[in-house]
Amino acid sequence: MIQVDPDSLTATPSSYGWPFLHKADYSKGTLFVLIIPENFANIYNLPSEVLSEIRKTLSEDLYARLEGPARISLFLYDNHTLIVESFLDESADVSIVSGSNFTKLTDLVSGETLSAEKVTSTTPWTQPSVPKEVRFNVKLNPHSYGVFRIE
Numbered sequence: 001m002i003q004v005d006p007d008s009l010t011a012t013p014s015s016y017g018w019p020f021l022h023k024a025d026y027s028k029g030t031l032f033v034l035i036i037p038e039n040f041a042n043i044y045n046l047p048s049e050v051l052s053e054i055r056k057t058l059s060e061d062l063y064a065r066l067e068g069p070a071r072i073s074l075f076l077y078d079n080h081t082l083i084v085e086s087f088l089d090e091s092a093d094v095s096i097v098s099g100s101n102f103t104k105l106t107d108l109v110s111g112e113t114l115s116a117e118k119v120t121s122t123t124p125w126t127q128p129s130v131p132k133e134v135r136f137n138v139k140l141n142p143h144s145y146g147v148f149r150i151e
Contacts, residue, residue: 020046021054032057044070056097063102064150068094072140081108084138085145096136098150105136108147114138 022033034054037043043051052067059065064082066074072094075083086092096105097119105114116134138146 020050021057034058046070064096064098066094067097067135068092080151081147081149083145083147084140086140086143088140089142091142092140094138094140096138096148096150097133098136100132100134102134102150104151105138106149106151108149 020035022035024031024033046054048067048069051070055065055067062076063080064074064076066072066084069088069092071087072092073083073085073087074096075085082096084094084096086094098116100118103116105116106112107114114136116136119133119135136148136150138148140146
């Protein structure tokens with residue numbers, strides 16, 4: 001069961017458990033606490049919805065973020081190019097989510113251009129007026145990577 005409320009993100013098989021990510025107001029700022037399991041390799045077993053919420057919180061100030069399963073990495077560069085790399089043994093569908101000021105994602109190897117799919121984002125971790133976002137859906141082959149420019 002995955003629960004997202006204004007102060008925590010919990011993913012447990014029942015109502016008993018603890019949050020993976022907790023938000024608390026502290027003085028004039030906000031404190032986030034990310035709980036790492038005793039065996040940190042268990043992070044790979046988290047559902048993609050939980051990983052996506054954690055990624056969303058940690059990459060709030062970046063121009064793009066990743067949504068999808070574990071063992072997929074996103075590398076961002078300051079010239080709006082990015083690499084998405086899969087360490088999985090099977091194909092995976094992932095999404096690159098960015099602000100609405102971006103409208104296309106170009107594969108720098110094949111030259112293919114992907115159009116943006118507009119989405120409205122809501123999350124308990126951000127300010128009440130969350131700007132609209134766009135999503136680019138990408139399919140990755142096993143143990144492969146894609147190199148893109150976002151415009």
